[in-house]
Amino acid sequence: MRSSLTSANREGWAFALPGIVLIFAFIITPFILAFGFSLTNQRLISPNPTRYVGLENYQQMLGLAFVTLDAKQDPNGKVATDPSGHPEFPPLRTITRNADTPQYRGMQEWFRWETGTQAHLVIARDVVFWKALVNTCLFVLIVAPVQAGLALGLALLINQKLRGITLFRTIYFMPVVVSIVVVSLLWRFIYDGHDGLLNNMLAGLSFGHFHPVDWLGNPHTALGSIMVMSIWQAVGFHMVIWLSGLQTISPTLYEAAAIEGSSSWQTFRYVTWPGLRHTAVLVLIVITMQSFALFSQIDVMTKGGPLDSTQTLVFQAVQRGYGLQDIAGGSTISVILFVIVLSISLLQRWLTRER
Amino acid sequence: MSMLLAICNLGRILTREGREMAEIKLRGLRKSYGGHEVIRGVDIDIADGEFCVFVGPSGCGKSTLLRMVAGLEDITDGTLEIGGQRVNEAQPRDRGVAMVFQNYAIFPHMSVRENMAFGLTIAHASKAEKAAKVQRAAEILQMEHLLDRRPSQLSGGQRQRVAIGRAITRNPGVFLFDEPLSNLDAALRMDMRMEIGKLHKQLGTTMIYVTHDQVEAMTLADKIIVLRDGQVMQAGAPMELYQNPVNRFVAGFLGAPSMNFLDVEIVAADNETAKVARPSMDPIVVPTRGRRFVPGARAVLGLRPQHISACAPDQGVLHGQVTLTERLGSETVVDLVMQDGKNVIAAFGEDKEFERGQRVDLIFAPEQAHLFEEES
Numbered sequence A: 001m002r003s004s005l006t007s008a009n010r011e012g013w014a015f016a017l018p019g020i021v022l023i024f025a026f027i028i029t030p031f032i033l034a035f036g037f038s039l040t041n042q043r044l045i046s047p048n049p050t051r052y053v054g055l056e057n058y059q060q061m062l063g064l065a066f067v068t069l070d071a072k073q074d075p076n077g078k079v080a081t082d083p084s085g086h087p088e089f090p091p092l093r094t095i096t097r098n099a100d101t102p103q104y105r106g107m108q109e110w111f112r113w114e115t116g117t118q119a120h121l122v123i124a125r126d127v128v129f130w131k132a133l134v135n136t137c138l139f140v141l142i143v144a145p146v147q148a149g150l151a152l153g154l155a156l157l158i159n160q161k162l163r164g165i166t167l168f169r170t171i172y173f174m175p176v177v178v179s180i181v182v183v184s185l186l187w188r189f190i191y192d193g194h195d196g197l198l199n200n201m202l203a204g205l206s207f208g209h210f211h212p213v214d215w216l217g218n219p220h221t222a223l224g225s226i227m228v229m230s231i232w233q234a235v236g237f238h239m240v241i242w243l244s245g246l247q248t249i250s251p252t253l254y255e256a257a258a259i260e261g262s263s264s265w266q267t268f269r270y271v272t273w274p275g276l277r278h279t280a281v282l283v284l285i286v287i288t289m290q291s292f293a294l295f296s297q298i299d300v301m302t303k304g305g306p307l308d309s310t311q312t313l314v315f316q317a318v319q320r321g322y323g324l325q326d327i328a329g330g331s332t333i334s335v336i337l338f339v340i341v342l343s344i345s346l347l348q349r350w351l352t353r354e355r
Numbered sequence B: 001m002s003m004l005l006a007i008c009n010l011g012r013i014l015t016r017e018g019r020e021m022a023e024i025k026l027r028g029l030r031k032s033y034g035g036h037e038v039i040r041g042v043d044i045d046i047a048d049g050e051f052c053v054f055v056g057p058s059g060c061g062k063s064t065l066l067r068m069v070a071g072l073e074d075i076t077d078g079t080l081e082i083g084g085q086r087v088n089e090a091q092p093r094d095r096g097v098a099m100v101f102q103n104y105a106i107f108p109h110m111s112v113r114e115n116m117a118f119g120l121t122i123a124h125a126s127k128a129e130k131a132a133k134v135q136r137a138a139e140i141l142q143m144e145h146l147l148d149r150r151p152s153q154l155s156g157g158q159r160q161r162v163a164i165g166r167a168i169t170r171n172p173g174v175f176l177f178d179e180p181l182s183n184l185d186a187a188l189r190m191d192m193r194m195e196i197g198k199l200h201k202q203l204g205t206t207m208i209y210v211t212h213d214q215v216e217a218m219t220l221a222d223k224i225i226v227l228r229d230g231q232v233m234q235a236g237a238p239m240e241l242y243q244n245p246v247n248r249f250v251a252g253f254l255g256a257p258s259m260n261f262l263d264v265e266i267v268a269a270d271n272e273t274a275k276v277a278r279p280s281m282d283p284i285v286v287p288t289r290g291r292r293f294v295p296g297a298r299a300v301l302g303l304r305p306q307h308i309s310a311c312a313p314d315q316g317v318l319h320g321q322v323t324l325t326e327r328l329g330s331e332t333v334v335d336l337v338m339q340d341g342k343n344v345i346a347a348f349g350e351d352k353e354f355e356r357g358q359r360v361d362l363i364f365a366p367e368q369a370h371l372f373e374e375e376s
C-alpha cells in the first residue's frame, strides 16, 4: 500500500528535493562518514591502508585515570622537602613508564592537588582533548545564560515605544551582520597587550594606575576575553528573537496587569516571562549549539593558546583532521561533540516541556 | 429559591466590604493624538452605584474615553474625578477601578483560579483570603466547576466570565467594561447581558459600560451617554433618550429598526406645533417639542417604525408598496417604497402577511412624531 504522502504528492517531493539533496550531501553523509572514520585509523594522506580499529580512538580520546603519589622519603622514613619546606613527589613517569602498571602507559598529567604527603593526580591519554572539552563546556555554561539574559534585557529596552528606537535596534544588530572573522580581527586590536584600545581605556579611567594586560596572551584572561567578544557579537541576534517573542504578547494583557496594580517586576514575572516560554527554549537551544561550535574566534585570535587555555572541541577537530592529518581523530571529536549537543538539546526540551 | 437568596446575600456582603464611594465626574475632558483631537470636551456625571453606558458608532471615542477613566490613556485637558478626588495623573492601580476588555485579556498560562486571584496575588494577599474571594466570585458567576481549567479549555462566554470574576475579586469602586460582549455569538450575548445586569443589581457598584449596540445600552443602563465624534450628544435615562432625543443622530441611534427620517417642508408653525408636508405625504400637524421652525424652511420628520400602523385602503398619510417583509413572529417589519422613491420601514406588533408589490396605506399618531432641524 502506498501512502498518500508518497503517491499523491509528487510535486511536493519535487520541491523538497533540492533541500533534501543538500542536507544529505553536507550534513547526513559527512556525519555518517565521520562516524565511520572514527572507527578506523584513517589519515588524510598515508601510504598504509586504512584499518578498522573499533573503539580504540574513543578509548584513546577519553582515557582518564586517577592516581595518588606518596611524597619521597629519605632512608630514615622522613619526608623529603624542597628548600621551601614543601614535600617532594616522585615524577609521574615512575607510574607511566612502570612495567608493573601497563594500564597507565603513555598517559600525561592533566591536573593535581595535594593533601599533606600525598599528591592526587588526574592523568589522561589525551590531555589536550580534555582541556578542549572543559573549555568548551565552560564557554557554553557562561555564554549561554549571559548572552540570553543580556539579549532579553536589550529586547525589553528596545521594545518600548520611544522616538528613534529603531536606531538602537540597528546599532545592536550591526555586529551580527559583520563576519565573525572580521569581528575577531578587530577585537584582536582591542585586546592588544601593548597599545590595545581596552588597555588604553582602562589606563585612562584609572589615571594610569592600571597595568596593561596582554588579554589574549595570558592563560588566565584569554578564554574570558573571547567569551566577552562572542557575547557582544551575537547578542543582537538573540535580542531580535526575543523581540519577536515580546511582540506576540497581547498589549491588553499588559493593560489588564496595570489596572490590577502590577509593578514592573510583577508584570515581567506574570505576563512577559510566561509569554516568552517558547522563545526562551529556542534562544537557549540556538545559543547552546552556537557556543559548542566555537571555532572562528579561536582560529583568528589565539589558535588554542596560550598553554592550551583556549582549546575547544571544534578547533581541535579541525586541527587534528587537517593540521595533523589525523582524520580519524578529528572525526572522533566530531562524533563526541554531536552526542553531547544532542543530549543537551534533548535535556533542555524535556526540562522546558509543556506540563 | 434559597440559592437565589444566598446569592443576593453574597452580593450584599461583597458590597459592604469597605468599598469606597465612587461617583465619577468628567469635566471638559479632551484627548488628542498628535494634532488630531478625538475627545473634544466631554462633561459627564456618574453617581455612585450608577450603571452608565457610553454608546455611539464605531470610532466615536468611547473606548478612548473609558481608557482615560481607567488611566490607560493620558488626559490631554480637563479634569477627571473619582470619589471626589482629582485623578488625572493617578496610576491605574490607584484609581480603584477594574476593567473587562473585549478580547477578555485573561492570562493564558494561568488557571481560572489564578486568573481570578491575580489582583490579590499582586497585592500579596494571603492564601486564605484569595481562596475565599475567588470562591465567592465563582459562586456569583456560577463557575465553581471551571476553577481548575486553563483558559484554552473555555468557551468565549466562559472566558469573559473569568475576566469579570477577576474584576469582582478586587472589589473595586468602579467596573469598566469595553464592549465585553462583542466577541460572543448572539444567544450568548443576550445571556451575558442579563448576567451583567444582575451583577450590577447584586453588587451595586458604579459601572461604566462601553458598547456600540443600542440594545445593550437600552437594557442595561441607568444612564446612557450618546457619543459622536468625541462629543456628548445627549445624556439621560434610556426612556428619556428614546422618547425625547435632542437631535436626529440620537433619534436614529436608539431603537431598532431605526427611526425613519423624511425630508419635509414647514407649511405653517406656531409655538408648539408645525404643519409639515412632502410630495408623497399629506400635510400633517406635529409637535415641535420646543424647537423653532419658520414656514417655508426645510426640516426632517422622524417616525419610529413601531409608531406607524396600517389603515384602510385609500386613507392614511403615507402610501407605499412593499419591497421586503421580515416576519419575526411577534413582529412584522416591512420595507415600503413610496411614490417618490423614498423608503419607509414600518414595524407592526403582530404577525402579518404581505405580498411583494402590495400597496399599503399607513398612518401614524402625530404626537409621537419628531421634528428636527435639517442638519448642515
Ligand SMILES: Nc1ncnc2c1ncn2[C@@H]1O[C@H](COP(=O)(O)OP(=O)(O)O)[C@@H](O)[C@H]1O
Pocket (backbone or CB within 6 Å): B033, B038, B056, B057, B058, B059, B060, B061, B062, B063, B064, B065
Ligand atoms: N493610539 C491612537 N493613535 C491615534 N489615533 C487613535 C488611537 N487610538 C484611537 N485613535 C482614534 O481615536 C478615535 C476613537 O477611537 P476609539 O475610542 O477606539 O473608538 P470607539 O471605541 O468608539 O470605536 C478613532 O478615530 C481612532 O482612530
Ligand SMILES: [Mg+2]
Pocket (backbone or CB within 6 Å): B062, B063, B064, B179
Ligand atoms: Mg472601542
